[in-house]
Amino acid sequence: MPKSKTPTKKKLLGGENSKAEDVIREVRSIADPKSVEILSRFFKTGKGEYGEGDLFLGVKVPSLRKISKSFKGLPLPELQKIVKSNYHEERLLGFFILCEKFQKTPEEEREQLHLFYLKNLKYVNNWDIVDLSSREMIGDYLLDKKRDILYKLVKSNNLWERRVAIISTYAFIRKRDFKDTLKISENLLTDKEDLIHKAVGWMLREVGNRDLKTETDFLDKHAHKMPRTMLRYAIEKFPEKLRLKYMKAGKE
Template identity: 45%
Template sequence: MSALEIKNKLIALGSPERANHSAYFFKTAEGEYGYGDKFIGCTVPETRSVANKYPDLPLSENKKLLEDELHECRLCALVILTHQFKKANEIVKYEILNYYLANTIHINNWDLVDVSSYKIVGEWLKNREDRSLLYQLAESELLWDQRIAVISTLTFIRNNDFNDTLELSEMFLTHQHDLMHKACGWMLREVGKRDEAVLLHFLNKHAAIMPRTMLRYSIEKFPDELRKYYLSYRQIGKQVEGTRIQNEQVFRTK
């Protein structure tokens, strides 16, 4: 039971054509968020199938997979980890949580975050009053830590607990990266599925200044007329902000 054995099984399932597509899809060109990542073209179901055969992989071997240059190896490591966390007692869960948090630099694409964060960080914090960990992650300079913070709240949302999702989404209203706009918009949409009034209240307060992608993701399931209303609401907000900035510039020149 070793990382090398798992890696070889994944490589055997690879496809150069799919690898090229994945490299494009996950933005691996220079200057893009996935720059330098390497793929072998193994599908997610295939990767999960391999992961399912190694439920007892030691963390020492998992770490070798998680540090591997191949994206599918890191994905496989995280799938194994989420399975282990679900079945573990509190002591082992805490060990897995700390291992996960210590290695977020290797959880370095949105799919890796999305497959693991709410199943580990979210589940750990679900019934705990102290969720300061989320805000430590949110204040990190690492993009992937920030995304982990937001996506982890999916577990809370599924238990009709929305406060942290709303607070983090408000924190990230001025974030510059599209991946965070998408993450917040997705979580807000999930809130709206369970309590539309909560989402509408958030939108009425923030839609005028929300990044367009965040807004579009959050209102994706709305009827056409309501979606158009909030998109126009944002446009008006942009015009008002533009006028304010222009007035300030005129004032400074006087």
């Protein structure tokens, strides 16, 4: 009889029998303590800042993405342990794994993953985690569905939930469906947070990249009351003459 092959580590990695501990071990094995201070400053973890108290291991995004592909078979109960980690990179990795699972799951079976994301939205608590997960886990899921959840999130007192609301619409923008981006942007015109101003301006710019008239129509109506940062982000790619026109129209 031929000898049975012993499963390799690669084959075992990330399967249904994997545990959260396996993922955490993998991440921490490549942690770079020298990067922790830099990351902590970059993501504003000081007292009173938006990322106050967040902890870092010193792992770069490309490495996290690579690990996520290896562990896409991780069961949701184990994934739950990762997305609630105190460490920023582990939370981000957990949502990368969720996105990998989402991509490999038939559309009719994606609801469970979408609901898991919503249930754990409190751990989507910095701009990079929002930007690298919400477009897929909310935006892509809602492409052919009612979008009421976005209008609930945009009214939230939580900065990150409001950012989720606008960034999720990027999935619609890519399909040349702009109505929700424009409506949510209107709802956020008076928002006080700079990270919301940047996000709205970014999404308006993405609209303009596909349909300049739709964006300029919006700006003609709202530029005079848009926060300066929001406006600058929105018109960043405009021809110089057009950009100056809107900068003059914007509020001081």
